[in-house]
Amino acid sequence: MADSKDTYKTILTPSEEVLFKEKNNKFFGYAFPITNEEEVKIQLEHLKKIHFSARHWCYAYQLGTEKISFRANDDGEPTNSAGMPIYGQIQSFEVTNVLVVVVRYFGGVKLGVGGLISAYKTTAQMALENAEIIEKTIDLYYTIFFDYKNMNKVMRIIKEKNLEIVSQKMELNCEIKVATRKKNAETIFDIFSSLFEVSIKKEN
Structure with missing residues (x-):
């Protein structure tokens, strides 16, 4: 393919x-x-x-x-x-x-x-x-949005899936921009999409 x-x-x-x-x-x-x-x-x-x-x-x-x-x-x-x-x-x-x-x-x-x-x-x-x-790998970028109280579960997945953190904003409303290899992108998107009180957006 x-x-x-x-x-x-x-x-x-x-x-x-x-x-x-x-x-x-x-x-x-x-x-x-x-x-x-x-x-x-x-x-x-x-x-x-x-x-x-x-x-x-x-x-x-x-x-x-x-x-x-x-x-x-x-x-x-x-x-x-x-x-x-x-x-x-x-x-x-x-x-x-x-x-x-x-x-x-x-x-x-x-x-x-x-x-x-x-x-x-x-x-x-x-x-x-x-x-x-x-x-080099072709990487796709996502921004993950969540409340501070959900930090641990988000960070756990980032660590488990070996995602690269490109930038982060840690306040009451948190944003983390991550990079992942193209072939893993769909899986990563689905994991974060299914998390309670967490949303994810693909970056261009």
Whole structure:
């Protein structure tokens, strides 16, 4: 059942810079973990400062675990000769929430479309090989509402089910936000829904 998959792969930290050379052209490759499109802009601006004399800053990224969004950018290279070969490597490594950037310095020798595709693909592959790929769980978030007097029974279930407490507000009316793996989410929801004087709401 495809829907029961509740893990995904991403990279732990930005990769070390890699360099691929082809006929005097230099291709520098980078992979970054990202959580939103704003981070894409930040990383690109940073690389443009480092490589201010480069010719092209081509990239691809993928975000999301169930709803996927992606973008591939050729940055002035012939259509689909840079961004898509980079994105192909993101797919090949089966990672998400990842940005891969390849910076090109023109060395005076044109590579042709085939040569560019190969160079961008190889550099992206090297960047991802250089990154530490980790597996994470797809978590769902719930807020549990209850009166202070019901604290013990709520906390007992949180402990029994090994739920992660994201935030809590302990007053006369208490709220605890918890995270649980997707595959356990329905069970957790049912347990708290059936408790007397306790309510639960799914967060987006």
